[in-house]
Every structure is written in structure tokens, then in C-alpha cells.
Amino acid sequence: TVAIQRCQIHKARNIMDRLPKELHASTRRVLRQAWELDDAQKAEKLIRNLARRLEQDRPGVAASILEGLDEILTVVRLKLPTELRRSLACTNIAENMMGTIRRVTRNVKRWRNGKMALRWVAAGMIEAAKGFRRLKAHKQLPILRAELLAHRERLAEKPVAPVSRAA
The missing domain is CATH 1.20.1160 (Paired amphipathic helix 2 (pah2 repeat))
Incomplete structure (x- = not known):
């Protein structure tokens, strides 16, 4: 997961x-x-x-x-450092970007295809990036990456129980 x-x-x-x-x-x-x-x-x-x-x-x-x-x-x-935990424990950063994307794309009435949707979302993300500030714990992001990779490895090591088939 x-x-x-x-x-x-x-x-x-x-x-x-x-x-x-x-x-x-x-x-x-x-x-x-x-x-x-x-x-x-x-x-x-x-x-x-x-x-x-x-x-x-x-x-x-x-x-x-x-x-x-x-x-x-x-x-x-994930045993992240305190400052990084504080920064990531709140979803406001992601929600702010999603709100900007909604605002940028709200006037599109006819979505032609997936590529068009991706372009509009990218435009919304570029608009949102104008208001981004540096994450207070930005220097600790390599720790986050390492912990997420370790988390993925731990999940991969767990044996999966065999599925029994009903007769």
C-alpha cells in the first residue's frame, strides 16, 4: 500500500x-x-x-x-524528523494547489481528450507554483525519500497469504 x-x-x-x-x-x-x-x-x-x-x-x-x-x-x-513531520502533517499545501487547478479549469466546458486535461492541469499547477513558498524542512526531503523507499521495501518483503479456492 x-x-x-x-x-x-x-x-x-x-x-x-x-x-x-x-x-x-x-x-x-x-x-x-x-x-x-x-x-x-x-x-x-x-x-x-x-x-x-x-x-x-x-x-x-x-x-x-x-x-x-x-x-x-x-x-x-516513517520516523521523520520533527520539522518535516510538522510540514507534512497538514494537507494545506496540496489542497491549495488543487484549488488553483479547479479555479483555472472551471471555465473549460468541453474536454476534448486526456491530453487537453493534462495541459490544463499543468497550467493550473504553474499558476499555483507562483504562490509556493519553500518548505521549512526542505533540506530534510532526502530523508523523506529514503524512508518512503524503505517503507516500500518493507511492504515488498511481507509474504502474501495464498488464496484458497472454494470448490
Whole structure:
């Protein structure tokens, strides 16, 4: 599988929207503490404990906390440096570019073929690039590349269970 990181900021916001104000500070503190840990198993345990505490009174919130749990901790599992984790834990960079592409392509009424779509998307990306700033942790990107390659290798090493055929 591909390593996917879901936005921690949006996840926290969605959780807070469903909680009463008196639970915001403690919930936000647990989420932040989990996301700042270097150990993904400990982080997952913290988040699961939070969900367990909320399960009785707020089952919907507890389910929301657990939904996508693996994808919320991807940058922690990859053991990335803290500064790079902070930069990649939020999807705003990608969403900003996608919004620019939508804006650039919204007036196209008739898509002739795939090549035309690619040209328009490229034009949108060029437009979006005008507003790009350097990633704060840009010097750590080789670490990200190495960790993603190692992740891919670990996945390739896992044996696949044989498929049994029903008679």
C-alpha cells in the first residue's frame, strides 16, 4: 500500500466540531501529544485511549477519532524528523494547489481528450507554483525519500497469504 498522510489539523477540527467546549482542551492536548511522539505505537495507544474514554457518551466522536487512524500517524510511523513531520502533517499545501487547478479549469466546458486535461492541469499547477513558498524542512526531503523507499521495501518483503479456492 501507499503511505498516505491525512491532515491532522483538519482531523482535529472535525473532532472538535462534534465535542462540547468543555472537552476541547483535553482532547486537543491528547491529539497533539500523540502526534508529537516519536513512537507510532505509543501515539496510537494514546489516541485509542482517548476514543475509549469518549465511547460511552460520544460514540460518534470516538468512531471519528479511530477512523483513518493509520493515515493520521503515517509521518510518525516513517520516523521523520520533527520539522518535516510538522510540514507534512497538514494537507494545506496540496489542497491549495488543487484549488488553483479547479479555479483555472472551471471555465473549460468541453474536454476534448486526456491530453487537453493534462495541459490544463499543468497550467493550473504553474499558476499555483507562483504562490509556493519553500518548505521549512526542505533540506530534510532526502530523508523523506529514503524512508518512503524503505517503507516500500518493507511492504515488498511481507509474504502474501495464498488464496484458497472454494470448490
